[in-house]
Amino acid sequence: MPCRKVHPRPYLPPSSTEVFDREAHLNLWLANPRGFCAGVERAVKVVDELISLVDEPVYVRHEIVHNRAVVDALKSRGAVFVEEIAEIPQGALAVVSAHGAPPEVYRDARAAGLRLFDATCPLVSKVHLEVIAHAQAGRTVFLIGHRGHVEVLGTLGHYDNPAGGGIQVVENEQEAREVQARDPQSVAYVTQTTLEVNSANRIVAVLRERFPALIGPHHDDICYATQNRQDAVRVLCERCPLVIVIGAPHSSNSLRMVEVAREVGSAARLIESERDVEPEWFDELADVGLTSSASAPEHLVSAVVRRIQALSPGLVVRELGAPEALVFKLPSALVDMRARHPTFPLYARRS
């Protein structure tokens, strides 16, 4: 996957904090990695740059990411969020969100003469390609994920073979025990990218027991960002009885991070902003963990840190773990567009 290095956040190993901890009322441990993943970073950048480049509304199908602060900020700059292509005027400029979309969205967009920029995360596109290959081979596909989630709806649409074994969503182990396949020798599975790793593995194990011929992806569909953020939560939980996750109640990867913390025995709070932080959460606690989901920008973390600092003046803030350094390339249509733009800032053309 194409990538370039980004500057890491400062990292202080835990031992370097011990001298401070003795005097602190509260240690706030910030997880790494946290916050925007490469897919979200890319999607937000696509919309942000289009707004800078054109003098017309930029329509976005579905929330570009599941985060109200990000969506509101883009709205205030000229993005218009819609649920259906039919809501977009003929010929307008439109963006498909990081979650991806079924093929009919692209067909409808072409029919409406839209100038479409695809911000589907490359890791979601990878799952689409797997489904297309299984459909061509006529296999029955089990899509492990949450029924109704926008990414799952997009992935389902890529099974385009009426003569094949079809595609069906499997949400849990019970459903894995009940699903049927037209030909048990010709079955495959894919997963939503933002699942909790262990529960997805349990569902796969049930399917594999029932369908020994089950084919899976060469590399897990659960994306690196989801896994890394969940692993970072587990590390936080080793020292923090309370973990605060900045995210959104309708964001799958936020909910999974909360689930992970609770599974390993820590209390977990999902918040959307610093306004949700309650003073009594910190009573009797020496260590609290803070992290943010793949769709939560870093400025929300800073605001939450300031809020906790105001509630607990003896607060010591420390980073734990190491950040990621992956950046996805922007769509080539956007790169071409900004290269042709006479006044687009040079510094922004380099990435």
Ligand code: SF4
């Ligand atoms: S969470 Fe993973 S799959 Fe989803 S946008 Fe981020 S990198 Fe892509």
